[in-house]
Amino acid sequence: MKSPELPSAGNADVRIVAESPEVARQVAEALRHCFGATEQRSYPVDDAGGTRLHLTVDTTHTPQPARPWLVTSQTSQDARTQTDEI
Known part of the structure; x- marks a missing residue:
């Protein structure tokens, strides 16, 4: 399996998978x-009716501080291994 291309320095590629396009857009918003971001690109998730959304965020410029819940959040107990992740 070929390694994915890395984003440029200071950027992070983000993938959001959600049941509906609206939920994915809320997460992207x-x-x-918190970060500057490129325009999102969305794709359907197979025949399940879900949405996969990709965007690139600029971590070098944070327009506003992160919300406290974002900073203090803990990982979910429902941590699932994704088949397409390394």
């Missing part, structure tokens, strides 16, 4: 609140 929260990220844009």
Whole structure:
């Protein structure tokens, strides 16, 4: 399996998978609140009716501080291994 291309320095590629396009957009909007971001690209998730959304965030310029819940959040107990992740 070929390694994915890395984003440029100071950027992070983000993938959001959600049941509906609206939920994916809400998450992307929260990220844009904390970081500058490119326009999102969305794709359907197979025949399940979900949405996969990709965007690139600029971590070198944070327009506003992260919300306390974002900074203090803990990982979910429902940590699942994704088949397409290294």
